[in-house]
Amino acid sequence: MSTTTATSIFLFLFSLLLTTHSKPIPHLTSPYLSPATISANYDSMVKNFKIFIYKPNPHFTYDSPVQSLFYTALLDSDLATNNTDEAHLFFLPFPPDLPTRSIARLIRTIRTDLPYWNRTLGADHFYLSCSGVGYESDRNLVELKKNSIQISCFPTPPGQLIPHKDITLPPLASPHAPTSNTTTFLGYVRSNWVNDSAIVNELRANPEFLIESEPSTPQIYAQRLSSSKFCIFEYGDGDLSGIGEALRFGCVPVVITDRPIQDLPFMDVLRWQEMALFVGRRGGAKELERVLVRACWERHDQMRRLGTAAGQHLVWNVPPRALDAFHTLVYQLWLRRHTIRYVRRETV
Structure with missing residues (x-):
């Protein structure tokens, strides 16, 4: 673990000790907005x-x-x-x-x-x-x-x-099935997911993040999805076609955006707010890393589980x-x- 990440984790744990009115994260078992119906x-x-x-x-x-x-x-x-x-x-x-x-x-x-x-x-x-x-x-x-x-x-x-x-x-999803569940990276950015993002460029020197500079093969892509806790996308200028694949492979989507997103697939069926993180640009790379580290402690496992369960809905099968x-x-x-x-x- 890098010194930067270790410091971030320490600061997060220290903030928990100082917080006396923190709200517990609700335990959700279904990725659906209306699981009963x-x-x-x-x-x-x-x-x-x-x-x-x-x-x-x-x-x-x-x-x-x-x-x-x-x-x-x-x-x-x-x-x-x-x-x-x-x-x-x-x-x-x-x-x-x-x-x-x-x-x-x-x-x-x-x-x-x-x-x-x-x-x-x-x-x-x-x-x-x-x-x-x-x-x-x-x-x-x-x-x-x-x-x-x-x-x-x-x-x-x-x-x-x-x-x-x-x-x-x-969007179309990769036909490859999820492989290993062992996570190596805190965050992963594929070469086409962002477009000259200042935040992502700041993360290139951070060993906790895998930032591709050139397209990977389908096999390597599948492996990197499975070995990363979070997959980082940029709404507006980037390519979000991999967001369904990220869910299916257990890589929690993180979308960099400064405005609400109203066109996510199946928004009136799936709990997107419980399966993905939406982070503004204003805080830069430090704020993004802080959000991811905190999510690792508080809700990553639940988000990953819900996203994996919802992944079947974003796969195009023939027939x-x-x-x-x-x-x-x-x-x-x-x-x-x-x-x-x-x-x-x-x-x-």
């Missing part, structure tokens, strides 16, 4: 959820691998239905590079030729878009953006997510499996299904 809700979703998929014209492919995985899995699943009367939601696929005016024209055609959009002004529809849809004044685009559920890639571009309804696709990324994303759609039921007009 998720099982029953998930089973109900699997049995009952139906989605009507509009047929794109012409045929196209998504440019994001996770978007393609979701679309293919949805088309092949038992969720898809051709019976619009039993559909809870309607999926509107369109090319990722489709111009804004063309999207507006597509919505206009759907609302003119078919009755489904007008019943809720698009509130029971959803679409995939990594770049998001603009706030142009066209009525069709306004309804799509304001009412329909947007599924975007994580992280979502600034200003392109409405938290109460929109959701994000978890999909129960509770994996595809099914958890569909579960979020199920939670957002439109609850207003319209009386069908009786035919005479």
Whole structure:
């Protein structure tokens, strides 16, 4: 153990002796926000959820691998239905590079030729878009953006997510399985996780931290994930695609950010605040190390356990499996299904 870390641990223990009103860390056994209801809700979703998929014209492919995985899995699943009367939601696929005016024209055609959009002004529809849809004044685009559920890639571009309804696709995770559970490093930073971060640059001389300067092989990457207590990411400028892998490999994610994050995958399903740390830039490397050392004593084991349990939800399987990324994303759609039921007009 380095002298710096030993000093940090001593100061932390000393502060505990001086603290007389410290709050105990609650013992949590589940990574879910609603552990008492998720099982029953998930089973109900699997049995009952139906989605009507509009047929794109012409045929196209998504440019994001996770978007393609979701679309293919949805088309092949038992969720898809051709019976619009039993559909809870309607999926509107369109090319990722489709111009804004063309999207507006597509919505206009759907609302003119078919009755489904007008019943809720698009509130029971959803679409995939990594770049998001603009706030142009066209009525069709306004309804799509304001009412329909947007599924975007994580992280979502600034200003392109409405938290109460929109959701994000978890990034692709490494196919490698977790290896050793022996931790060697306090913190690990992969070469693409940060972008010239001053905090990370200060940590390069600290032997408790492994800071990559060049990309590692998948095997070495898996080993380093398993042998590190914390994995450090930077929100905004860095690459957060490894956050799901970090959870699965038992490396507690630490996200450097100066603002709240509203687009983490499955935010209304998982206890992200109990599985990851969110640290501001203002305190620099010393404050980051202090937070990590304190977390090691107070809550690392619980965070690691909860994160490992939640890791299954961020894995994309082909074909999909129960509770994996595809099914958890569909579960979020199920939670957002439109609850207003319209009386069908009786035919005479």
